[in-house]
Amino acid sequence: MKRWLPPILFFAALAGAWEWLVRQGVWPRAIVPAPSEVVRYLVTAVADGTLLGATGVTLRRLVLGYLIGFGFGLPAGVLIARFRFFRHTLGLLALGLQSLPSICWAPLALLWFGQTETAMAFIVVMGCVWSITLATDAGVRHVPPIYRWAAMTMGSRGLHLWVHVILPAALPFILSGMKQGWAFAWRSLMAAEIYVAILTGFGLGHLLHYGRELHAMDAVLGIMLVIILVGLATDKLLFAPLERFIHMRWGTERA
Amino acid sequence: MIGPGQTAVAAPVKLAIEGVSKTFHTRHGSVHALENVNLQIREGEFVCVVGPSGCGKTTLLNIIAGLETPDTGRVLADGKPVTGAGSDRLVLFQEPALFPWLDVMGNVLFGLKLKPNLTAKERREVAEFYLRLVGLEKFMHANIHELSGGMKQRVALARALAPNPRVLLMDEPFGSLDALTREQLYGDLQAIWQKRPKTIVFVTHNVREAACLGDRVVLLSARPGRVRGQFHIPLPRPRDINSVEVARHSAEIIHALKPHLTPDTEAVAGE
Ligand SMILES: Nc1ncnc2c1ncn2[C@@H]1O[C@H](COP(=O)(O)OP(=O)(O)OP(=O)(O)O)[C@@H](O)[C@H]1O
Ligand SMILES: [Mg+2]
Numbered sequence: 001m002k003r004w005l006p007p008i009l010f011f012a013a014l015a016g017a018w019e020w021l022v023r024q025g026v027w028p029r030a031i032v033p034a035p036s037e038v039v040r041y042l043v044t045a046v047a048d049g050t051l052l053g054a055t056g057v058t059l060r061r062l063v064l065g066y067l068i069g070f071g072f073g074l075p076a077g078v079l080i081a082r083f084r085f086f087r088h089t090l091g092l093l094a095l096g097l098q099s100l101p102s103i104c105w106a107p108l109a110l111l112w113f114g115q116t117e118t119a120m121a122f123i124v125v126m127g128c129v130w131s132i133t134l135a136t137d138a139g140v141r142h143v144p145p146i147y148r149w150a151a152m153t154m155g156s157r158g159l160h161l162w163v164h165v166i167l168p169a170a171l172p173f174i175l176s177g178m179k180q181g182w183a184f185a186w187r188s189l190m191a192a193e194i195y196v197a198i199l200t201g202f203g204l205g206h207l208l209h210y211g212r213e214l215h216a217m218d219a220v221l222g223i224m225l226v227i228i229l230v231g232l233a234t235d236k237l238l239f240a241p242l243e244r245f246i247h248m249r250w251g252t253e254r255a
Numbered sequence: 256m257i258g259p260g261q262t263a264v265a266a267p268v269k270l271a272i273e274g275v276s277k278t279f280h281t282r283h284g285s286v287h288a289l290e291n292v293n294l295q296i297r298e299g300e301f302v303c304v305v306g307p308s309g310c311g312k313t314t315l316l317n318i319i320a321g322l323e324t325p326d327t328g329r330v331l332a333d334g335k336p337v338t339g340a341g342s343d344r345l346v347l348f349q350e351p352a353l354f355p356w357l358d359v360m361g362n363v364l365f366g367l368k369l370k371p372n373l374t375a376k377e378r379r380e381v382a383e384f385y386l387r388l389v390g391l392e393k394f395m396h397a398n399i400h401e402l403s404g405g406m407k408q409r410v411a412l413a414r415a416l417a418p419n420p421r422v423l424l425m426d427e428p429f430g431s432l433d434a435l436t437r438e439q440l441y442g443d444l445q446a447i448w449q450k451r452p453k454t455i456v457f458v459t460h461n462v463r464e465a466a467c468l469g470d471r472v473v474l475l476s477a478r479p480g481r482v483r484g485q486f487h488i489p490l491p492r493p494r495d496i497n498s499v500e501v502a503r504h505s506a507e508i509i510h511a512l513k514p515h516l517t518p519d520t521e522a523v524a525g526e
Contacts, residue, residue, distance in 0.1 A: 149352070151324070153424075160369070250355050
């Protein structure tokens, strides 16, 4: 209880001060809505289903693209770590493309796939895949050889060695790459939804875009809040358990 | 001291090390670790290898295990050249090399899970037996980082013994244990070896330990390591490290070891 008191007080004070300033008429209402208006928007948008629908559409895109990115990135990282040929080819490509914000793919993605879910997925995949690839590569190459040796003298080899020794030993690296990939994918998806109008689904980014077009700043702020909450929640749900596992097993200090 | 070819038991040769040499090349120069090592180890024999620090004992075990390749010479296991690592030659490394992503039980089960024809229940029972043997059954679910150095070595010992390998290569397994625990494990190791016969190559600095455990003690010289002498220890088992006979044998070995302790004296010996 004590732990929760400071943040609750802090955010309550923040909202209170903001509400008070808006009511004093410091800024025009059309530019800066009061927290109470934002809350009112959120209540109606949840009630009429637009917000949940949009969140669902966005999450579906994110998860789908992320799974594809992970499914490609992990084996690609393994190949790069394992074979010199892939390190000098795919490895360099990954290094280069990782430094490119994946929203830069939007013009090409639209040209290739049109205004479709495929274009959205492509941008998400490009956002996360290279982080996961490079982290897996680094993790695999940092595995102390003694682990591999110990496992080999107990009869582990081939796929068993990878699944039960090398990848688990590289887990701390891989997880940090997964988190970075998730953050990149989330940001690029938001950018893509704001930037690209598609008819197959109305995501949070689109809502934000139309909120701006309609000059509904209460909606814009409300949706921003939802985006923050979704980002926090997925991080906690997806990565916190894995992180706790790593802290527990490796004995690394918990933050 | 005995000459090569003389052997105590007439079991078939399990491991034959033939003319093995190894030099490491690093940026700072090269290190001549092993020079023409020849050794025959018979099925079921308990051989201790002693030699000064840095003389190539670990390197020799790694070569026997198939983890490193010799520059010249070869190792035969059951008459077949060793080309890689396998579960028939299990290594207990000098550092515990436990897997941090598994708990204590998971580590001990690792080798057992690679053995077919065992049910999950049997595996657990075997693992629990060996954990009890090393006195760590209460730490079954502990994480590796929660163990002391000596406890880690004991878990590694349990992990190595559990799959009952035909050949066990042990690299100073009792280095960081207190004297009492060590004495207890000398007894346990001899008992297991007698109950579940296996070929053991046991590396140590401790001559007394070698005399207590080994059927035979092999002396390696300082770098580059070569076989400088072999001693049979024809004492009945179980042996007590504190017994007069063990002390007598270890004194004899230490006496023979002294001229070979440093590379300088070796150069004087001029072979
Ligand atoms: N991978 C390596 N690269 C370079 N040099 C090595 C390597 N492994 C061992 N050496 C060198 O080879 C020599 C023998 O090493 P080894 O580990 O076999 O010694 P040891 O007899 O086991 O010593 P200790 O009793 O201290 O464990 C040492 O001088 C060491 O520096
Ligand atoms: Mg050593």
